[in-house]
Every structure is written in C-alpha cells, then in structure tokens.
Amino acid sequence: MLGWILLFFIIALIAGVMGFGGVAGAAAGIAQILFFVFLVLLVVSLVSHLMGTRRRGP
Template sequence: MLHYAVVFFVIAIIAALFGFGGIAASAAGIAKILFVVFAILAVASFLYGLLKRGT
C-alpha cells in the first residue's frame, strides 16, 4: 500500500512540474490518505506483534 502512496506522490510531482494544479492536488491528496492508512496499519501490526510475543 505504501507503493501506491509513492506512485501517487510521483504523479503529483510530475503534474506539478507541468502546471496541472488540479491533477497534482488530487494525486497528492490520495497519496496523503494512503500514507496515513499505511502508517496506522504499520503501528497496529507492530503493537499486535508486541502483544502476541509477550504471551
């Protein structure tokens, strides 16, 4: 899922270079959402691993 965030970030950068503000903004928004989802899942996975390891 982090891969998709990076892909949309690259699309946003390329679109910004060409001056397509709307496309860049929407791709950046999607990248931010995917990054937040990935970060939450990573933290949840880390905590689950700690709890399972402790028992």
C-alpha cells in the same frame, strides 16, 4: 502500500511541473491519505505483534 504512495507522489510531482494544479492536488491528497493509512496499519501490526502470544520451543 508504499508503492501506491510513491506512485501518487510521482504523479503529483509530474502534474505539478506540467501545470495541472488540480491533478497534482488530487494525487497529493490521495498519497497523503494512503500514507496515514499505512502508518495506522503499521502501528496496529506492531502492537499486535508485541501483545501476541509467544511460541515456546519444544
């Protein structure tokens, strides 16, 4: 998912430099949404890992 965020960020930068404000804004918005989704999934994953059952050795 971080790869998608970086891709849309780069698209936004290139579009902004070339003067395509609408495309740059849309790509930046998508990158921002993906970033927050990634953060939520990271927090859920960490909490589930910490709250999960621990395996005991043999």
